[in-house]
Amino acid sequence: MRQEFDKSLTSLKSVFQFVQEFFSRERVDASHRYAVDLAVEELFTNMVKYSPEGTQAIVIQLEKKDQCLEIRLTDFDVESFDPTQAPEVAIHSPIEERTPGGLGLHLLRKLFDTMEYEYIDRRSRIILKKNLEVT
Numbered sequence: 015m016r017q018e019f020d021k022s023l024t025s026l027k028s029v030f031q032f033v034q035e036f037f038s039r040e041r042v043d044a045s046h047r048y049a050v051d052l053a054v055e056e057l058f059t060n061m062v063k064y065s066p067e068g069t070q071a072i073v074i075q076l077e078k079k080d081q082c083l084e085i086r087l088t089d090f091d092v093e094s095f096d097p098t099q100a101p102e103v104a105i106h107s108p109i110e111e112r113t114p115g116g117l118g119l120h121l122l123r124k125l126f127d128t129m130e131y132e133y134i135d136r137r138s139r140i141i142l143k144k145n146l147e148v149t
Contacts, residue, residue: 015032015036016074016075018072019058019074021068021070021089022062023059025058026059029054029055029058033076042078042146046083046146053085053125054087057097057122058072058087060097061087067092067093068089068090069091070091072090073088074087075088081146083146084142084143085144086139086141086142088137090137092138094138095138096131097119097122097131098129098130125144126144129142130143
């Protein structure tokens with residue numbers, strides 16, 4: 015499934031409805047819903063907040079291939095930011111010694127099997143993959 019969303023935080027309600035529709039249509043086990051909701055919210059929100067120069071809609075694609083779920087978010091006419099190269103968060107350090115930011119990406123790295131990044135012609139795409147086999 016593929017859908018475009020206005021580059022605005024007010025689109026989040028529609029984004030979550032899109033995820034719900036995908037889960038229902040593809041019969042994805044509800045145990046994966048938290049991770050997917052967190053991923054699309056984190057990445058969509060980051061695209062809105064940190065790449066305001068792009069005004070085109072953000073495209074979200076969800077696809078189930080056998081027992082693998084693939085999430086793709088694409089932002090257009092923006093500068094490159096590769097989340098796969100973002101530094102690890104010092105989660106074991108005292109909070110007063112930590113630098114703000116990065117916790118959302120840290121959680122996505124833990125919840126998903128792979129995170130990939132593509133940047134071509136000012137188009138930024140983040141791809142997450144998750145094994146759907148319930149263990």
